[in-house]
Amino acid sequence: MKKRSKMQVSWDDRVFDIVTWAFLLFFIVIVMYPLYFVVIASFSDPMYVNNGQLVFLPKGITLMGYRRVFMDKRILSGYLNTLIYTGCGTVFGVCVTMLAGYSLSRKDLPGRNIIMMLFVFTMYFSGGMIPMYLVVKSLNLVNTRLLMVLLGSVSVYNIIITRSFLAGNMSDDLLDAARIDGCGNARFFVSIVLPLSKAIVAVIALYIAVVHWNSYFNAMIFMTDEGKYPLQLYLREILLSATTTINTTTETDPEAAMRLQQMGQVIKYGVIVVSTVPIICVYPFVQKYFVKGVMIGSVKG
């Protein structure tokens, strides 16, 4: 350390360091400030927020937004539903994705290229909403929690990442060695492949969890029982209703709509904080796997 401190740093290195630090700080501010703004706005009177008077510190401090959010039973039940859908959906999604990715990574799987082609085909062409609705309806899955767990759990993109990772890391020699020791396919997958794939499992789990956490569209289309609504759908409903255009050619309740808009203003930022914090909290725990998981195998086929 002493030696290092005595090392002479040339002026161009010093300039380089300063510029780099300045850039880094600039980008950190650009990324962090909106998040910080949302947090201080959630504690401030919406009047100051909308007037542009809020810059660094909360103004007209109020907990009204949070109080309204936590007093609303529908938001709490939505929270619980989202946790269920995200938890179960992630477990299910990771299982299916890993199994599919592993199978497709094995060279001895007959017709794997055709299967892969069919998978990839669905990334470019889909039946559309109405055929999907018909399928879901014929499976009697409309308005069921199971549907919310299943939909969005498996994506071809994740399967491709997993397949590439496993193809690059699980060599044939490893399989041969395991076989010599009497290991079958299932044992090899559970005892060897999974423990060696923690990075990709963590990444895939995060991807799937985020999709489930943010999902509202499927619930909007397929769910009719309000008790099964996820959080995001209810939040969307509040914010959308608050901004719905009023006109006087059909009956409207302008005062109720305007009060709803005021409520929307009050709870908007509180709702963003409440609905975002849990998923943000997950990131630090999987961060160490993140780059590794996504990048490994990215240059291999």
Added chain:
Amino acid sequence: MIKKRELLKKLACAGLTACMLFTMIGCGSGSSDSAPADTTAQKEEAPAEKTDEAPAEEAASEAAPAEETSKEPITFDIAVNKHTHSMCEDFNEQLAFQMAEEATGVHINWIMVPAGSTEKVNAMLTADLPDAFLGLISESQIASSMDSFLDISGMLEQYCPHVLADYATIDGGLDLVTWSDGSVRALMTGVETSYQDESPANLFINKVWLDQLGLEMPTTMDELHDVLIAFRDNDMNGNGDTTDEIPLKTSEANWAAKIINLANSWGIAGYDSGVSSHYFMVKNGVATPTLDTPAFREYLEYMHMLVEEGLMDVESFTETNDQFFAKLKSGVCGVALCFSPYAMMPEEVASQYEPIVKLDVDGYDYVKTGHKNQLIANKSGFAITSACENPERLLEWWDYLSSDRKIKFTMRYGEEGGFWYEGDDGKIYQKTPEGLAEDFTVDNYKYTNGQMGNGTLILKDEVEIITKEDSYSIWFKTNTTEQVWDMMQDEYPPTRLVDSAKLEERTFMETDLFAYIQNFTATSILNGVDDASWDGFLAQLKTLQYYDWIQWYQDYIDGKF
């Protein structure tokens, strides 16, 4: 060993057969035993209910045969839009539907559709039709999916006598819901008219500021100009800063604050809150252009003068509705264009404002934007679909809910004594319900216990009376409408359903035309208008089919489609 297996197989077979038999017996008994019992019970109750709840003279006697046949319990699926204020988990908890089920035997399985779920409704229309839609379908959706909705025109006389009796009292009658092919695909919901909404946008002035300056209420645009200058130059809100006052506040982001409403002083008025309704006026049965007139140019020049002198907020064209609200709430606006100050600002701020009734301009007659006795009922409110196997029973159920003023109000607001009551004079009055709290407001009460705009049609004469004591904010708005009533125009385009082809024809013209007009208006107000830009505007109106668009309305007025 083999014998043992065969024995087990036989036992399993016998068990399964027994299960099947029990299941069949169970199913059979449910449909054959319980139904007649219910039917007789309800038949016995029917006459008593009839006399109580159907005062509608001739209609009542016509309704009787229909009700005699409608006692067997039956369930329908109805998709309904649920307002965000509603905290009701199942609409069957609402008193009106409990009464209707008891009287007609019709049980509803409510399919709640959250607000703003157009995609969901489209999916249902294509792939999963319920028996009916309540408050979810627009006229254009019916026009474009006509086959998805049942033509009920032939059934109304027999199964909906009360509904027909109501329609007979409205100007236009059944024609209001009749399509050009003679079919009726939906029935009306909501109220026939709403007096307080008939003048959607009004100017309100801060009377406290006016009194501080010792100025009179302005009655002309010139006087308004002087007042605005005074507001600009003085520290009206007393915070030591003479620059934070906004003398005149309008906003293009708010439905009732659009600057086009100020053209009323130049004789240009719309028939509703929409900007495009100001683009022509009906005069002696003729759709007359308003944009190519000297009046419109003078209006633009006057507004530009206000902008140049710093008397108007230039952010009005770019701000969001939330920002508009925030400015009004902060108490810095001298004159504000809006629906009502009580709907936009805290009560202590709103109470400082009074309406400006009229602002004259020399050479022009003041005409107020609005629509006297405007039919605001939702003409596509209750639509029975082609998937409904027993529409007669559903119509009977709807007719029951339309049979009496009290049941209509129960469906709209919930039980009597809550948000409404019948006075000694036989009229309906509003009242503040009990049990309100911070997390259960009056809006929550209305939308949880009633259907509000999705309720059966309430006629103009049946609408509740609002007193100053019961609801000051609504009274204030009603009072404002009363003051400007005589200045509102008397002629409007008719209210009639238009088929999808004609609607598309009009929409095709509107897209570019409206965008250009709005852009020109904003640019002229901010930057000014000269002869060259005005001539260019007139030429562009022709190119963008402004006159064809007006001809479309002329044909509509003339009843050509």
